Amino acid sequence: xxxxxxxxxxxxxxxxxxxxxxxxxxxxxxxxxxxxxxxxxxxxxxxxxxxxxxxxxxxxxxxxxxxxxxxxxxxxxxxxxxxxxxxxxxxxxxxxxxxxxxxxxxxxxxxxxxxxxxxxxxxxxxxxxxxxxxxxxxxxxxxxxxxxxxxxxxxxxxxxxxxxxxxxxxxxxxxxxxxxxxxxxxxxxxxxxxxxxxxxxxxxxxxxxxxxxxxxxxxxxxxxxxxxxxxxxxxxxxxxxxxxxxxxxxxxxxxxxxxxxxxxxxxxxxxxxxxxxxxxxxxxxxxxxxxxxxxxxxxxxxxxxxxxxxxxxxxxxxxxxxxxxxxxxxxxxxxxxxxxxxxxxxxxxxxxxxxxxxxxxxxxxxxxxxxxxxxxxxxxxxxxxxxxxxxxxxxxxxxxxxxxxxxxxxxxxxxxxxxxxxxxxxxxxxxxxxxxxxxxxxxxxxxxxxxxxxxx
Numbered sequence: 001x002x003x004x005x006x007x008x009x010x011x012x013x014x015x016x017x018x019x020x021x022x023x024x025x026x027x028x029x030x031x032x033x034x035x036x037x038x039x040x041x042x043x044x045x046x047x048x049x050x051x052x053x054x055x056x057x058x059x060x061x062x063x064x065x066x067x068x069x070x071x072x073x074x075x076x077x078x079x080x081x082x083x084x085x086x087x088x089x090x091x092x093x094x095x096x097x098x099x100x101x102x103x104x105x106x107x108x109x110x111x112x113x114x115x116x117x118x119x120x121x122x123x124x125x126x127x128x129x130x131x132x133x134x135x136x137x138x139x140x141x142x143x144x145x146x147x148x149x150x151x152x153x154x155x156x157x158x159x160x161x162x163x164x165x166x167x168x169x170x171x172x173x174x175x176x177x178x179x180x181x182x183x184x185x186x187x188x189x190x191x192x193x194x195x196x197x198x199x200x201x202x203x204x205x206x207x208x209x210x211x212x213x214x215x216x217x218x219x220x221x222x223x224x225x226x227x228x229x230x231x232x233x234x235x236x237x238x239x240x241x242x243x244x245x246x247x248x249x250x251x252x253x254x255x256x257x258x259x260x261x262x263x264x265x266x267x268x269x270x271x272x273x274x275x276x277x278x279x280x281x282x283x284x285x286x287x288x289x290x291x292x293x294x295x296x297x298x299x300x301x302x303x304x305x306x307x308x309x310x311x312x313x314x315x316x317x318x319x320x321x322x323x324x325x326x327x328x329x330x331x332x333x334x335x336x337x338x339x340x341x342x343x344x345x346x347x348x349x350x351x352x353x354x355x356x357x358x359x360x361x362x363x364x365x366x367x368x369x370x371x372x373x374x375x376x377x378x379x380x381x382x383x384x385x386x387x388x389x390x391x392x393x394x395x396x397x398x399x400x401x402x403x404x405x406x407x408x409x410x411x412x413x414x415x416x417x418x419x420x421x422x423x424x425x426x427x428x429x430x431x432x433x434x435x436x437x438x439x440x441x442x443x444x445x446x447x448x449x450x451x452x453x454x455x456x
Contacts, residue, residue, distance in 0.1 A: 136150045148182075
């Protein structure tokens with residue numbers, strides 16, 4: 001069997017080159033050329049479905065969107081080929097064919113059938129302690145309705161383990177038992193009982209293990225707002241961000257506690273609806289991330305910074321308190337950052353600056369230079385603010401020259417002419433002692449990652 005697995009890898013490389021169906025490593029693509037018999041035999045089997053009126057129907061989303069995929073489903077070290085089709089003339093038009101290698105040929109080992117308009121996504125996961133993988137499929141029933149199902153393929157016998165409609169879902173090991181569970185979110189706008197459902201495999205049966213509710217007044221899930229990560233003490237959790245009120249966001253944190261799924265941030269006193277009040281925010285251009293790289297996901301708590309030039313009601317400058325949570329839902333401060341979504345950078349604010357700074361802009365009228373000025377000011381309108389630090393974003397052909405003007409120093413990443421934009425700073429002499437030197441400013445400056453910013 002081990003010799004045959006090498007031939008199947010060769011076949012996958014040929015499929016990639018000839019049909020674009022597979023995603024293979026560099027080593028596979030540069031393997032010594034051999035005859036394409038394996039590819040031809042598999043292709044002949046696939047062609048039988050196509051010749052009978054079938055067409056390819058690759059998954060629409062997720063990480064696995066190839067029309068033919070390779071997976072070791074039964075854990076024997078040999079990969080099976082999984083192909084996705086639509087046969088419009090049949091009652092269950094969507095087909096997932098599993099081909100296994102038998103001797104020198106391939107045969108159909110199993111077929112999963114589904115109704116709907118498309119296969120939205122597919123996942124291959126271990127949901128129990130057996131070596132085989134279960135197949136999790138999102139069937140698209142219509143543009144707005146999806147059905148989630150999980151299948152066991154033990155001994156190539158298809159057994160549907162569960163099926164449910166859903167708004168979103170995650171496959172994640174929440175109870176830290178070494179096997180993953182399926183967390184299903186039911187948060188349709190018209191559903192008053194918005195909740196998370198945890199499906200867990202026990203003795204070969206995938207049961208609805210426990211249910212926990214979302215915050216009472218959520219109006220729908222934020223796109224991309226379901227994240228997996230860790231609480232303090234490396235406890236796994238799922239962070240679910242929803243729309244709240246007219247313009248806000250709220251995050252519910254789900255974790256395994258007391259042998260069941262719980263919303264650990266839910267707060268209520270009996271007189272008010274249960275909500276994760278501690279995570280409500282009205283500035284929504286930033287989402288949770290591991291901001292300090294310690295392996296624990298932090299949530300943002302935005303607050304307004306004083307604006308020396310603002311005469312209106314809109315907030316122009318925001319700081320973010322980053323907070324991580326423990327298993328009891330208690331928030332713990334990490335640090336605060338000034339967050340500049342317009343220019344794509346943030347700056348870690350020293351604790352000593354809290355309540356002592358205001359912000360303004362100084363943009364070059366001809367374009368190509370945008371500056372943010374930090375000033376010492378404790379809110380007394382009779383006292384003139386003292387500018388002490390300017391951070392610049394520089395674009396245009398003369399950006400290198402402007403980055404090196406007297407008193408300025410480059411901020412990381414120092415890309416020189418290879419970048420479309422440069423970042424520089426200037427500490428204003430004879431002003432407030434902010435406690436930072438040039439190296440201190442560099443250490444606290446960073447670019448915003450698009451994965452945790454909705455504003456870039």
